Amino acid sequence: MLALAQWLEHTSVSQEIQKALWLIPLLQTIHIIAxxxxxxxxxxxxxxxxxxxxxxxxTQTSARHAPWLWTGLTLLAVTGLALIIGEPGxxxxxxxxxxxxxxxxxxxxxxxxxxxxxxxRTAFWEGRSLGRGLTGVFAIIVFFLWCAIAIxxxxxxxxxxx
Amino acid sequence: MQSVIEFLNWLEASRLAEFIRESEWAFPAAESVHVIALxxxxxxxxxxxxxxxxxxxxxxxYSELAEQVLPWTWGAFVLAAISGTLMFISQPWTYLDNAAFxxxxxxxxxAGVNMLVFQLxxxxxxxxxDRNAAAPLAGKIAATLxxxxxxxxxxxxxxxGFTTIPL
Numbered sequence: 001m002l003a004l005a006q007w008l009e010h011t012s013v014s015q016e017i018q019k020a021l022w023l024i025p026l027l028q029t030i031h032i033i034a035x036x037x038x039x040x041x042x043x044x045x046x047x048x049x050x051x052x053x054x055x056x057x058x059t060q061t062s063a064r065h066a067p068w069l070w071t072g073l074t075l076l077a078v079t080g081l082a083l084i085i086g087e088p089g090x091x092x093x094x095x096x097x098x099x100x101x102x103x104x105x106x107x108x109x110x111x112x113x114x115x116x117x118x119x120x121r122t123a124f125w126e127g128r129s130l131g132r133g134l135t136g137v138f139a140i141i142v143f144f145l146w147c148a149i150a151i152x153x154x155x156x157x158x159x160x161x162x
Numbered sequence: 163m164q165s166v167i168e169f170l171n172w173l174e175a176s177r178l179a180e181f182i183r184e185s186e187w188a189f190p191a192a193e194s195v196h197v198i199a200l201x202x203x204x205x206x207x208x209x210x211x212x213x214x215x216x217x218x219x220x221x222x223x224y225s226e227l228a229e230q231v232l233p234w235t236w237g238a239f240v241l242a243a244i245s246g247t248l249m250f251i252s253q254p255w256t257y258l259d260n261a262a263f264x265x266x267x268x269x270x271x272x273a274g275v276n277m278l279v280f281q282l283x284x285x286x287x288x289x290x291x292d293r294n295a296a297a298p299l300a301g302k303i304a305a306t307l308x309x310x311x312x313x314x315x316x317x318x319x320x321x322x323g324f325t326t327i328p329l
Contacts, residue, residue: 012261025324029317032201036316039198040205043234053230055222064219150201151194158190 024086031079035150037072041065042146049139051131058125062118069111096159100152107145114142170258173251182252189252195245200319202238204312206231214305216296224292253326262321269318273311280304 047053048061056064084091091097118125131139173179182188209231212218219227250257257263284300291297297305 012264022324025317025320028320029313032197032316032320033204033313035197036201036203036205036208038205039201040209043202043206044209044231047234055226055230147198150197154194154197155190 024083027079027083027086031076031083034072034075034079038069038076039072039146039150041069041072042143045069046139046143049125049131050136058118058130059122062115066115073108091156094156094159096152096155100149100156103145103149103152107142107149110142110145170254174254176251178248179251182248189249192245192248196242196249199238199242199245200316203235203242204316206235206238207308207312210235211305211308214297214301216294216302220295224297225289256326257322260322260326262318262325266315266318266322269311269315273308273315276304276307276311280308 042065044053044065045062048056048058053061124130129135182192209219210228213220213222213224213227280301284297284304291301296302
């Protein structure tokens with residue numbers, strides 16, 4: 001049994017699991033899962049603006065996916081904060097991180113304005129011409145803004161502050 | 163086997179691989195696309211899995227939801243595969259040597275088997291439960307396995323970046 005344990009301990013799977021307990025990759029994994037929650041929720045909402053999935057109204061689509069967006073963002077903030085605390089020098093002075101935060105603030109404001117507009121001007125967002133012209137362009141730009149935040153985040157690992 | 167080794171050596175020596183290794187931005191760019199793509203794979207597949215489990219979108223017809231969402235999952239998967247291949251060819255032997263990388267691909271294989279079993283066997287009687295709030299037990303098991311596999315795939319994928327030696 002002892003021999004088995006020793007053998008198991010030295011297998012690549014075991015070595016991997018031993019190393020896997022490290023906190024930073026774990027936090028980054030949760031961070032990525034939260035990106036999946038947020039980005040896919042955004043995708044579903046933007047696609048509905050573009051006219052996909054019309055079996056749900058715009059309000060129903062938002063009610064289904066917006067809570068997952070906000071949950072994902074909360075999880076991102078918590079894990080992101082922990083990652084910053086863990087390696088403050090890596091993020092805070094990093095231009096990629098700073099650009100990420102500016103993009104985040106702007107995109108959050110856009111999302112807030114959209115949610116408020118959907119509530120106040122429901123008829124417009126439920127209208128038949130939704131997705132044509134400016135609203136379609138708006139949906140595509142907003143989706144890529146969220147992508148840009150994730151991209152800026154990945155770039156933190158590559159931009160070095162001197 | 164010999165031809166596989168030769169092919170990987172040829173890939174590693176290709177001009178594209180050399181470019182990815184030497185460029186300042188090519189690898190992080192591929193990685194950025196990979197993160198966005200995998201986030202969309204996992205996020206969209208979770209929408210379907212949660213529907214099978216009866217935890218979200220329960221008021222929607224299953225087949226209609228799957229038809230709307232899964233093409234985006236596949237599109238994102240193709241994007242993840244292309245960007246992943248670009249990263250892989252920059253140093254194929256380093257990745258093949260990496261335990262986290264191997265575990266990740268074993269898990270992707272299992273996720274694929276799980277999906278095939280679900281699509282080919284379980285879904286056979288989908289019309290029976292299409293409008294029910296949740297799928298029968300076999301569907302719930304497939305959905306749970308899918309969520310577990312994909313979360314583990316992200317974890318080991320992230321581990322690859324921590325365990326390979328940067329150039």
